[in-house]
Amino acid sequence: ILLTSGLVLYPLNIPNYIACRVIATFLCSGEKEVDLAVQSAKAAFKIWRKKSGMERSRILLEAARIIRERKDEIATVETINNGKSVFEARLDIDTSWQCLEYYAGLAASMGGEHVQLPGGSFGYTRREPLGVCVGIGAWNYPFQIASWKSAPALACGNAMVFKPSPFTPVSTLLLAEIYTEAGVPPGLFNVVQGGAATGQFLCQHRDVAKVSFTGSVPTGKKIMELASKGVKPVTLELGGKSPLIIFSDCDIENAVRGAMMANFLTQGEVCCNGTRVFVQREILDKFTEEVVKQTKKIKIGDPLEEDTRMGPLINRSHLQHVLGFIEQAKNEGAKVLCGGDLCVPEDPKLKDGYYMTPCVLGNCKDGMTCVKEEIFGPVMSILSFDTEAEVLERANDTNFGLAAGVFTRDIQRAHRVVAELQAGVCYINNYNVSPVELPFGGYKMSGFGRENGRVTIEYYSQLKTICVEMGDVESVF
Numbered sequence: 001i002l003l004t005s006g007l008v009l010y011p012l013n014i015p016n017y018i019a020c021r022v023i024a025t026f027l028c029s030g031e032k033e034v035d036l037a038v039q040s041a042k043a044a045f046k047i048w049r050k051k052s053g054m055e056r057s058r059i060l061l062e063a064a065r066i067i068r069e070r071k072d073e074i075a076t077v078e079t080i081n082n083g084k085s086v087f088e089a090r091l092d093i094d095t096s097w098q099c100l101e102y103y104a105g106l107a108a109s110m111g112g113e114h115v116q117l118p119g120g121s122f123g124y125t126r127r128e129p130l131g132v133c134v135g136i137g138a139w140n141y142p143f144q145i146a147s148w149k150s151a152p153a154l155a156c157g158n159a160m161v162f163k164p165s166p167f168t169p170v171s172t173l174l175l176a177e178i179y180t181e182a183g184v185p186p187g188l189f190n191v192v193q194g195g196a197a198t199g200q201f202l203c204q205h206r207d208v209a210k211v212s213f214t215g216s217v218p219t220g221k222k223i224m225e226l227a228s229k230g231v232k233p234v235t236l237e238l239g240g241k242s243p244l245i246i247f248s249d250c251d252i253e254n255a256v257r258g259a260m261m262a263n264f265l266t267q268g269e270v271c272c273n274g275t276r277v278f279v280q281r282e283i284l285d286k287f288t289e290e291v292v293k294q295t296k297k298i299k300i301g302d303p304l305e306e307d308t309r310m311g312p313l314i315n316r317s318h319l320q321h322v323l324g325f326i327e328q329a330k331n332e333g334a335k336v337l338c339g340g341d342l343c344v345p346e347d348p349k350l351k352d353g354y355y356m357t358p359c360v361l362g363n364c365k366d367g368m369t370c371v372k373e374e375i376f377g378p379v380m381s382i383l384s385f386d387t388e389a390e391v392l393e394r395a396n397d398t399n400f401g402l403a404a405g406v407f408t409r410d411i412q413r414a415h416r417v418v419a420e421l422q423a424g425v426c427y428i429n430n431y432n433v434s435p436v437e438l439p440f441g442g443y444k445m446s447g448f449g450r451e452n453g454r455v456t457i458e459y460y461s462q463l464k465t466i467c468v469e470m471g472d473v474e475s476v477f
């Protein structure tokens with residue numbers, strides 16, 4: 001299945017169901033391979049940067065069309081790659097081709113401005129690409145992350161070398177294959193495989209102009225430090241511990257659905273999840289009862305089956321890490337209202353899978369570890385509150401600032417509350433929808449820079465100012 005626009009190493013034997021077994025073996029790219037990938041991207045950049053926006057747009061639209069056409073196949077590979085349900089993987093593939101279409105639409109209208117100066121002189125600006133950009137991805141949305149980074153990068157005239165997480169190396173190769181088929185110059189979108197060392201080689205490379213990273217806060221700090229040595233701009237999409245505030249005047253059915261969306265997509269392994277669910281005391285019991293009822297109904301199993309809604313976690317150590325948080329929560333006084341256990345599906349082929357039952361924790365308090373730290377698993381913590389002022393202060397009392405949500409029927413309160421929330425992405429009466437037209441990114445330690453939306457053009461381009469003299473030079477000497 002693999003044919004790419006640049007340098008890759010080939011996986012072996014992809015099976016057609018999910019079990020705990022090796023699905024692909026890769027060699028990690030070392031310094032030499034990283035250099036080859038960057039050099040081939042650099043050569044492609046020389047061709048690509050000269051193309052008009054319309055020409056780039058046409059190729060991106062063709063790539064979007066191919067992704068749409070191959071959606072089911074890519075979603076199946078993503079499910080095998082990551083473990084998320086195929087139902088959800090298809091939604092990821094949708095936001096991927098939509099992202100390419102969106103930036104194809106912007107490519108042709110990118111430009112600078114003309115400014116009149118005294119005496120007939122004038123100036124103008126050109127919006128120019130940066131060069132070879134690096135994308136480094138996390139394992140939770142492999143194909144989507146690669147698309148969200150490469151689409152704006154390529155639309156602006158850049159080349160990209162992308163490194164997926166070593167836990168999910170496969171699906172990004174399909175994106176490279178599709179870009180090639182759509183007509184990008186060979187090497188424009190290169191994939192290298194590997195872990196931290198490969199990532200470091202990329203960030204340090206002298207011919208790399210920018211790094212866009214999605215992953216954890218500790219790695220984000222290291223990448224920022226490496227990039228700073230070459231004064232390279234970075235985009236950091238990091239972790240979160242986002243609040244979801246449910247006021248008693250909300251539509252409770254929608255609020256319950258919102259809380260489920262905020263916590264259990266992709267086995268809870270989502271950076272913007274609203275895992276601190278603050279519920280106004282008057283509706284705490286009713287809300288909790290309904291959330292627990294819905295959580296117990298989530299179908300866990302083979303993620304390739306159409307009705308499965310929760311697959312296995314990414315790997316054994318992460319599963320143990322998540323279960324460890326639940327143990328600690330119990331020790332600190334939280335009450336497990338449902339789930340939180342290892343789960344062995346009945347299907348014998350799944351018996352070694354990294355499954356757990358989705359968990360709702362009640363009686364949570366602000367100081368508990370489960371409320372303070374990112375768990376990155378299917379664990380919802382419910383907290384009660386009384387007043388708007390109180391909940392705002394508690395919601396903002398975190399070093400993270402990726403997302404936040406509010407459910408209320410009071411439109412004035414909704415806008416007043418989101419204006420005070422310290423988060424880059426806020427939802428009113430919904431959660432975890434990702435329209436590509438809207439910017440996505442964090443405040444505080446959740447990172448900076450944005451993906452999606454018009455603004456991302458600014459993160460993948462630079463402005464050149466040209467000052468044109470129409471008269472004589474008036475020298476001060």
Ligand SMILES: NC(=O)C1=CN([C@@H]2O[C@H](COP(=O)(O)OP(=O)(O)OC[C@H]3O[C@@H](n4cnc5c(N)ncnc54)[C@H](O)[C@@H]3O)[C@@H](O)[C@H]2O)C=CC1
Binds near residue numbers: 139194216
């Ligand atoms: N804000 C956002 O959009 C998202 C944030 N995340 C965050 O990512 C974390 C989970 O993802 P992980 O893959 O475990 O994160 P991670 O930080 O361990 O790894 C992310 C990527 O960085 C690479 N890497 C690791 N060390 C590196 C180094 N020293 N230099 C260069 N590259 C290096 C890894 O190989 C991987 O490709 C969670 O904290 C989550 O919140 C995940 C998805 C989206």
Ligand SMILES: NCCCC(=O)O
Binds near residue numbers: 140269271434
């Ligand atoms: N679809 C939202 C992406 C969030 C994440 O990458 O974790």
